[in-house]
Structure formats: structure tokens, C-alpha cells
Amino acid sequence: MNPRIQRAKQMMESGNNVSQFASDKFTVKSQTNPEKSYTITKTDNGLVCECPDHQTRKADCKHIKIVLQVIMKNKCYQDNTFRIMERAKLQLCKFCDSGRITKKGMRKTKDGNIQIFKCLDCQKRFSTNFGFEKMRHDESTITGALQMYYSGMSVRDIENHYEMLGITVDHSSIYDWICKYSTMASNYLNEIVPRVGNWVRADEVWVKVAGEQKYLFASMDDDTRYWLASDLADTKFQHNADKLLELTKKAIGKTPTQFITDGLPAYKKSSRKVFGKKTNHTRFIHIQGNMNNNKMERLNGEIRDREKVFRGLKKKDTPIFEGMKAYYNFTKKHGALDGKTPSEAALIQVDGKNRWKTIIQNASLYKLNQA
């Protein structure tokens, strides 16, 4: 291994040496002098570092290599916050992360033209609307539909809304967008471990899916209100809660010390089995006017408010609940959290105004890196 790459790797492994203070600015601590750090900035000529090595050689120094690795893995922490960056703003090659890219013509879509770039290192062509490349409509139209849908509008309402704005799109295409991007976003987001406490709550909400009565079993972090996991069940009393608890454990990367639920017997069995004896399981019996599990109530209310939307769902194994979870955790500001979203409270920050766009950009590149 090249000694420069080796040193970069060592620094990566030794922990928190990189922080990001703007979408296109990073600092990396010097390895020889811990008091010193260098700023790396994205410019038209790629990433530029202020260290002497880069200044003299003009090639990628170890600091730039570290930043590139951090971008690739999307593991940039600042003050313990996991940062989801606006990848398009960095203008790096989609395939090899090189900063040496050049403009190469335009591609026409229904909503306008898209800039095409060519990488001078790997020679591949790409556009920076990551995740939306082959779509006939642009990223704003698509992410706008996602946000409207999860705010409670039906796909026909959205179709009518866009018609008024002069955008022609059929409600079935809108439904396809919602399924596609909900799956893509949640596959990526479910891999990020939120910084949450040790108290978990669970409850079940009545929903109607494809004309049938179902129960959505859901779990939430007590502290940040982060919606951790859910499992759609056919019945309330016969359902086994093991899957919900397993997904919960995976989501937080640990076993909770407190588990708060209603009196449903399934939770008792599953808590013993999945969480074990060290978890203290507190059960509250629902008595009218005495809602001990009322922290769950807002989440339950959010889900119930969209009952009308779920009624139109075509099948049981729908990605809509996962999309709903992403919407709730990443875009809904919470009064009890001083106006923060649950994800912000759990130290996950999404850069940019259009959070769906930033998340989808990263989800699509994440898939690319996994391949």
C-alpha cells in the first residue's frame, strides 16, 4: 500500500479527525501536530487542501484522501452529529469521486434541461441529479409529491395540484414515485444508527390497508421521539411482537433498559425473548382519561390522520409505512423537541432545504457504492 494512503487509512481508523463546517468545506487534523488542522475546500479544480504537501505537489494529499473516504462512506461527524451531505454541491464524479469533471452538453426533460458532466479521470458521463437520472420529471416535482403525499394528500389531489401549475403527471406515476423513493430512502436511512436513549416505547395503531383491518405495531425512542421500527400485523391479540423488537434492537444498535407498552401480552413474551432479563418491561393498562403511554399518542395520531391515504394502498407489503417513518423522523418538526425533527434530536443532520432531495441523492450513491 502506498504510504500516503496507508497514513490516511490510519487516521480514518483513529477516529474523529474530520469535521465538516459547510457543504463544501472540511477540516482534517494534522497527524504530526494534533494542535494543527487543515481546511479542505471544494473548488472548480476539485478539492484543495492548505497543507504544504498539497500546495507543492498539487496532487491529492492524505487529508484530501481522508475527506474523499468520508464522503464515500457518508460518515462525517461534527459535534457527534451524523451529517447527510448535499452530494450534488460537491461536484465530484459519481463513479470515482474525482474532482476533475467538465461540462459536456445538456439533456432535455419535461421540466427543463439537465447539465451533463464528464469525468476526466474515469471518462464516464453523468448528471448530478443523483437518484433522479432517468426520470421524466425533475427532482423538485418528485420530492414535492412525496412531501404532499405524506402530509396527507391523496395521489389524485397531487395530480390536480400539479395540473394547476401546468405540470402534467398521472396519479399512477405519482404512486410509483412514492413507492420507489420511499424504498430507496428508507433502505439508506435504516442503516444510520440514531443517537437515542435507553428507553423505548411501543404501541399498535389500527389501520385499514386494501380494505382490510390491520394493526401497525410501532416502536419509538422515549427521548427523541424517533420512530424506530414498525411491523404490520393482521391481528392485534394473536400477533407476535418478536419482529418489531428485533428491528428495534437493530435500529438503535443496543438493548433498551426500559421498555414501555400497554397491557398487550405479546410484548411481555417478546421482551423476555428478544431484549432479555436486563430490560425492565413496564406495562400500562389503557384506562380512559389515563393515557400513560401518551408520548406515543402523537405518532399514533400522525398515522391515524393518514388513514384515508392508507385505504388506497394496493397491497400489504407496501413501502408506504417505511416512507411515512422517514417523513416523520426527518421532516416533521416537533413542538416537544423545541421545533427540531426527531432525527435532529437524534443527532442526524440533513443538509440543504429539500431534505428528501439530499436523502435520495445519498441513497442512490450509497447503492452505487455497495454494488
Ligand SMILES: [Zn+2]
Ligand atoms: Zn493536505
Ligand SMILES: [Zn+2]
Ligand atoms: Zn470518474
